[in-house]
Amino acid sequence: MRLRPALFACALLLAPLSLSAQEPPKYRSAQEILDASPASDWRMPDPANTLYMELAGGRVIIELAPSFAPEHVANIRTLAREGFWDGLGIYRSQDNFVVQFGDADAEDAAKAKPLGSAKAKLPAEFSRDGAGLAFTRLADADGWAPEVGFVEGFPAARDPKTGQTWLAHCYGALGAGRGNEADSSNGSELYVVTGQSPRQLDRNITLVGRVVKGMELLSAIPRGPEPMGFYQDAAQRTPITAIRLASDVPEAERTPLQLLRTDSKTFADATEARRNRRDGWYLRPAGHIDLCNVPLPARAP
Amino acid sequence: MRLRPALFACALLLAPLSLSAQEPPKYRSAQEILDASPASDWRMPDPANTLYMELAGGRVIIELAPSFAPEHVANIRTLAREGFWDGLGIYRSQDNFVVQFGDADAEDAAKAKPLGSAKAKLPAEFSRDGAGLAFTRLADADGWAPEVGFVEGFPAARDPKTGQTWLAHCYGALGAGRGNEADSSNGSELYVVTGQSPRQLDRNITLVGRVVKGMELLSAIPRGPEPMGFYQDAAQRTPITAIRLASDVPEAERTPLQLLRTDSKTFADATEARRNRRDGWYLRPAGHIDLCNVPLPARAP
Numbered sequence: 001m002r003l004r005p006a007l008f009a010c011a012l013l014l015a016p017l018s019l020s021a022q023e024p025p026k027y028r029s030a031q032e033i034l035d036a037s038p039a040s041d042w043r044m045p046d047p048a049n050t051l052y053m054e055l056a057g058g059r060v061i062i063e064l065a066p067s068f069a070p071e072h073v074a075n076i077r078t079l080a081r082e083g084f085w086d087g088l089g090i091y092r093s094q095d096n097f098v099v100q101f102g103d104a105d106a107e108d109a110a111k112a113k114p115l116g117s118a119k120a121k122l123p124a125e126f127s128r129d130g131a132g133l134a135f136t137r138l139a140d141a142d143g144w145a146p147e148v149g150f151v152e153g154f155p156a157a158r159d160p161k162t163g164q165t166w167l168a169h170c171y172g173a174l175g176a177g178r179g180n181e182a183d184s185s186n187g188s189e190l191y192v193v194t195g196q197s198p199r200q201l202d203r204n205i206t207l208v209g210r211v212v213k214g215m216e217l218l219s220a221i222p223r224g225p226e227p228m229g230f231y232q233d234a235a236q237r238t239p240i241t242a243i244r245l246a247s248d249v250p251e252a253e254r255t256p257l258q259l260l261r262t263d264s265k266t267f268a269d270a271t272e273a274r275r276n277r278r279d280g281w282y283l284r285p286a287g288h289i290d291l292c293n294v295p296l297p298a299r300a301p
Numbered sequence: 302m303r304l305r306p307a308l309f310a311c312a313l314l315l316a317p318l319s320l321s322a323q324e325p326p327k328y329r330s331a332q333e334i335l336d337a338s339p340a341s342d343w344r345m346p347d348p349a350n351t352l353y354m355e356l357a358g359g360r361v362i363i364e365l366a367p368s369f370a371p372e373h374v375a376n377i378r379t380l381a382r383e384g385f386w387d388g389l390g391i392y393r394s395q396d397n398f399v400v401q402f403g404d405a406d407a408e409d410a411a412k413a414k415p416l417g418s419a420k421a422k423l424p425a426e427f428s429r430d431g432a433g434l435a436f437t438r439l440a441d442a443d444g445w446a447p448e449v450g451f452v453e454g455f456p457a458a459r460d461p462k463t464g465q466t467w468l469a470h471c472y473g474a475l476g477a478g479r480g481n482e483a484d485s486s487n488g489s490e491l492y493v494v495t496g497q498s499p500r501q502l503d504r505n506i507t508l509v510g511r512v513v514k515g516m517e518l519l520s521a522i523p524r525g526p527e528p529m530g531f532y533q534d535a536a537q538r539t540p541i542t543a544i545r546l547a548s549d550v551p552e553a554e555r556t557p558l559q560l561l562r563t564d565s566k567t568f569a570d571a572t573e574a575r576r577n578r579r580d581g582w583y584l585r586p587a588g589h590i591d592l593c594n595v596p597l598p599a600r601a602p
Binding site: 093144180182196197200203219220222277288289292 | 394444483583584587
């Protein structure tokens with residue numbers, strides 16, 4: 001007796017009503033589609049655009065989004081180059097929301113770690129004109145935005161009336177913490193979404209990238225006991241050994257990684273296989289998928 | 302300089318365009334609304350309908366949903382009364398999905414822990430006729446169901462064409478693992494949603510309740526290294542000291558807890574305050590909230 005939600009266990013075809021005439025195409029699970037995908041549907045993230053966050057538990061890999069937040073990404077590159085985060089920590093873990101890291105003393109001028117040659121002030125980069133961006137639209141309805149889909153591997157949304165496009169707060173999204181002023185983030189204090197997608201943050205704060213590997217190192221961090229998940233006791237914070245650009249790490253020490261192109265047929269087919277699952281376990285295909293429920297596959301080459 | 306997404310920090314009113322004529326009512330944050338709520342908008346969960354899951358890290362409190370899964374809840378009560386889970390463990394933690402607990406050897410007839418006087422076989426309880434259920438509808442659009450809202454404190458959905466109503470897979474939902482057959486769950490193997498709401502499971506598996514306190518004890522469990530988050534090494538599993546009905550625990554050892562009534566004005570007002578946040582930090586109120594983004598407040602009396 002198998003008492004587990006064995007979601008991906010087998011790939012039985014639902015019995016067709018008739019075997020005559022047009023037999024429906026055999027259902028393929030998302031995994032089967034990925035396994036059969038052509039190499040050209042995968043890409044290597046640009047090392048100059050990839051952060052390695054080194055924790056005692058392992059490496060978290062982040063892809064930055066310079067197309068959406070060029071000023072923040074440039075500043076983050078400078079901060080990484082100059083070792084800003086090395087020896088700092090994850091100072092917040094709020095259940096069903098975010099982890100946050102950087103300098104816990106950033107608000108105390110006497111103790112704050114200097115930003116080096118990084119800029120202290122940047123413009124808000126909440127959204128941008130969509131001109132020149134290839135937007136792979138998801139047909140499914142969304143309550144938060146007129147249209148949703150994917151741009152360069154990132155979950156995104158857009159408003160056809162204004163032409164504005166923006167990144168969406170899905171699981172794993174990396175954003176730049178700010179105060180009450182729109183332009184009060186500089187990329188030194190960063191958060192990663194670890195809970196139910198807080199899409200109400202979209203266009204209210206600058207997203208700068210996405211965790212593409214190692215989310216479980218952030219999501220399983222014990223929640224902070226203070227309001228909003230902060231740790232007053234510095235000993236409870238998770239130390240950051242280093243954050244480096246992959247391009248600054250010797251090639252032999254880099255993590256080989258391929259990401260599925262979100263404008264590929266494989267991605268469209270795998271998403272459809274999840275929108276209407278017919279793998280023998282699902283008795284009622286949903287006929288729908290939400291933007292933040294669409295997996296963004298990564299694999300070792 | 303405050304570089305944190307201080308979502309609940311202050312309650313400034315957006316500057317009104319004019320102070321003449323009808324001044325808009327002062328914005329109150331969800332927390333302010335809760336703080337001012339009448340006692341009658343809160344309820345104590347029925348101890349006979351409440352599970353205490355005791356872990357080394359503390360107590361997880363679960364409210365069962367007999368209105369939706371009467372057979373499963375009856376069986377779970379029997380299993381708790383007879384100590385079925387005591388000494389068993391959490392044997393699965395899959396990132397951005399679920400933790401699962403019960404008898405890791407349930408599928409091995411030679412090793413499986415006997416179910417005692419609980420039933421080995423139950424009917425599927427995926428949905429029910431909505432007659433007699435008070436459904437507090439959420440006006441917001443949902444991609445997974447024709448209508449969504451709350452029933453007796455639980456996120457739920459319904460189809461006005463068929464009259465069917467069902468529980469929704471939001472963060473904290475408790476379900477009964479099953480195999481490929483619809484009626485292959487008996488409530489001994491249970492899972493809790495710890496990731497982005499997997500609404501595709503709605504009406505495909507029996508939900509039996511919801512974690513109302515202590516989610517952080519489940520969500521922060523290190524993810525299992527095997528496929529689907531299982532731990533092959535039993536030493537990595539999180540031991541369950543005991544699962545008891547609150548009504549079987551001496552009153553002095555119970556955790557006093559109040560839950561906000563989801564059919565109350567306070568709940569409606571707090572939800573609206575989150576749908577359109579105007580607390581000084583948010584520059585663009587979302588004008589929308591998803592079913593699984595609506596907090597279900599709990600407090601000590």
